[in-house]
Amino acid sequence: MIFVTGGAGFIGSNFILNWIKSNAEEVVNLDKLTYAGNLENLASVQANSKHIFIEGDIGDLELVTKLLDKYQPRAVINFAAESHVDRSIHTPEAFVKTNMLGTFWLLEAVKNYWNRLDEIAKNNFRLLHVSTDEVYGTLDKQAPAFNEENRYEPNSPYSASKAASDHLVRSYHHTYGLPVLTTNCSNNYGPFQFPEKLIPLMIVNALEGKSLPIYGDGQQIRDWLYVEDHCVAICKVLESGSVGETYNIGGWNEKPNLDIVHEVCSILDESKPRSDQKSYREQITYVKDRPGHDRRYAIDARKIERELNWKPAETFETGIRKTVQWYLENWQWIANVQSGVYRDWVEKNYVGRT
Ligand code: NAD
Ligand code: TYD
Numbered sequence: 001m002i003f004v005t006g007g008a009g010f011i012g013s014n015f016i017l018n019w020i021k022s023n024a025e026e027v028v029n030l031d032k033l034t035y036a037g038n039l040e041n042l043a044s045v046q047a048n049s050k051h052i053f054i055e056g057d058i059g060d061l062e063l064v065t066k067l068l069d070k071y072q073p074r075a076v077i078n079f080a081a082e083s084h085v086d087r088s089i090h091t092p093e094a095f096v097k098t099n100m101l102g103t104f105w106l107l108e109a110v111k112n113y114w115n116r117l118d119e120i121a122k123n124n125f126r127l128l129h130v131s132t133d134e135v136y137g138t139l140d141k142q143a144p145a146f147n148e149e150n151r152y153e154p155n156s157p158y159s160a161s162k163a164a165s166d167h168l169v170r171s172y173h174h175t176y177g178l179p180v181l182t183t184n185c186s187n188n189y190g191p192f193q194f195p196e197k198l199i200p201l202m203i204v205n206a207l208e209g210k211s212l213p214i215y216g217d218g219q220q221i222r223d224w225l226y227v228e229d230h231c232v233a234i235c236k237v238l239e240s241g242s243v244g245e246t247y248n249i250g251g252w253n254e255k256p257n258l259d260i261v262h263e264v265c266s267i268l269d270e271s272k273p274r275s276d277q278k279s280y281r282e283q284i285t286y287v288k289d290r291p292g293h294d295r296r297y298a299i300d301a302r303k304i305e306r307e308l309n310w311k312p313a314e315t316f317e318t319g320i321r322k323t324v325q326w327y328l329e330n331w332q333w334i335a336n337v338q339s340g341v342y343r344d345w346v347e348k349n350y351v352g353r354t
Helices: 010-022 039-045 061-071 085-090 092-116 119-124 157-176 198-207 227-240 257-271 302-308 316-329 331-337 340-350
Strands: 002-005 027-031 051-055 075-078 126-132 180-185 187-189 212-215 221-226 246-249 254-256 284-287
Touching (some): 002 010, 002 061, 039 051, 075 092, 075 227, 085 157, 092 157, 180 227, 187 198, 198 316, 257 316, 316 331
Parallel strands (some): 002 027, 027 051, 212 284
16 A cells, blocks of 8 residues: 555645546555645545545654554655745744654654565655755746756745755665655646635635735746646656656646736636626736745756656646636535635735735
């Protein structure tokens, strides 16, 4: 079986749903169920005996040790993290705790478990650490996309804490021989993404008649990848990646934020027109920029394409239509995540920004 951490979050839950659809192997899912963890994402596999959910913290050495000994996984895939840049600006401590210290304790538990395995199991074992392109910092408009040789130059508490976790993972390979793999992926979008991130926030605000807050001039560029493509890439790296290597994953799909929001508005104009027949673009408002806002991310994904024969299946045009459709069809999911905690966050991040 495999052991997934953070499997009740956006990417982790998509990964588990895909895994269970296409594999016979069981998944143990350890998740702390922070505001971003939502068991409703996994409702369709709740009764499936191939999915074993445990509520807990990756930083709990005793618990993780007990679980690894009990389930004897052949691989650990670490999705668990605090993942939102704006939150890392308001409350960096949580990012240091989970992304840095949590990853450290997880590495300790995994290293000790791995050392107790027999030679064959030891050789077959993998720890796959899921990371981000944000560790490389920001790019000028004309600069080549990030490849695996780029220097780490993180600029936010989020990216700095992820960079630190990547370094720890690397060190456990070089120092202790732990068979690790690291992936650095660009911005994901798709079903089950918490509406604090750009695309789901814009869909939800548009439909609720609220403003669509664009930070600064909206010309910051991100590379966007449909979440299922990321999940397939992770499976490829897990099965065929070279131990100790890192793999950049991206969609070759760089777009300024404003273009993304325009695209979301156009799809909504078509599928769920406003009652006054005006475009959802009318709701766009420019707000105060994010401090330290990275201007551009771009991923050179040639290594994973060349070595592991991976390419994204979705274009942005197909992926964004599926995504908007999913949110339109899952209004109850949205209503359920908009708890008091969510409303508090919106208040904290957006009030005073206009
Ligand atoms: P998310 O915030 O939606 O989910 C994170 C999950 O981790 C939640 O279920 C949460 O409950 C759980 N978690 C948090 N702290 C924990 C802890 N201490 N112990 C156990 N579980 C804990 O994040 P996501 O967007 O699904 O991202 C998953 C991973 O992928 C993260 O490591 C993130 O850095 C990375 N990543 C995300 C993106 C993106 O665009 N979302 C892109 C590249 C890489
Ligand atoms: P986000 O989804 O938070 O991902 P990240 O910061 O990790 O790239 O944001 C994507 C881009 O959208 C980023 O440049 C910030 C911008 N943004 C806005 O303009 N308005 C918003 O309300 C949010 C949440 C993000």
